[in-house]
Amino acid sequence: MFYSFSGDFGDILLSLSYLPTAERLTIVVMKAKDLMVCSESGTSDPYVKVSLIVEGKKIKRKKTSVKRGTTSPVWNEALSFNIPAELLSKVSVEVCVLDHDLIGHGHMVGRCILGPEADGIEGKHWNDMMQNHRKSLAMWQNLHR
Known part of the structure; x- marks a missing residue:
């Protein structure tokens, strides 16, 4: 199931799933499109940083690889976090697309x-x-500041 709404900073396709038996939240960073270019060179070297936030505090971070010279990167990278089921209602996930700088x-x-x-x-x-544990649900998300 895909939903799409276009944002000014671009869009990212993410898949979420939670496995209660393993107590694991998996975010698959699939791809992005129409990313805003942040550098003078006119190209972008995007990567994604996913932060796990529990009660307002960033407790864990994971990153994808850097995709060189594109505003429509494809990652297809799974980032997993161990989260006990009773904590899941207090957890948020921040997904940041960044332009890699040397x-x-x-x-x-x-x-x-x-x-x-x-x-x-x-x-x-x-x-x-x-509501759909053990199922991967993919949706386009608008990027904003």
């Missing part, structure tokens, strides 16, 4: 936050995952 940190292209408090399509994606 010096310092990457520039933020855009982000989305999925979780129980999220609004709109971000909240719908999370709630669909919560």
Whole structure:
């Protein structure tokens, strides 16, 4: 099932699934499209950083590989976090698309936050995952600042 809404900073296709028996949340960073270019060179070297947020604190981070010279990268990379079922209702996931820089940190292209408090399509994606454990649900998410 795919939903699509276009944002100014680009869009990212994410798949969410929660496996209650393993207590594992898996986010598959599939691909992005129409990413905003942040550098003077006119190209982008995007990667995705996924942060696990529990009660407002970032407790774990994972990153995808860097895709060179594209505003429509394809990753198909699974990032998994171990989360006990009783904590799942207090967890949010911040997905940031960054433009890789050789010096310092990457520039933020855009982000989305999925979780129980999220609004709109971000909240719908999370709630669909919560109601369909063991199923991978993919949705396009708008990137914003």
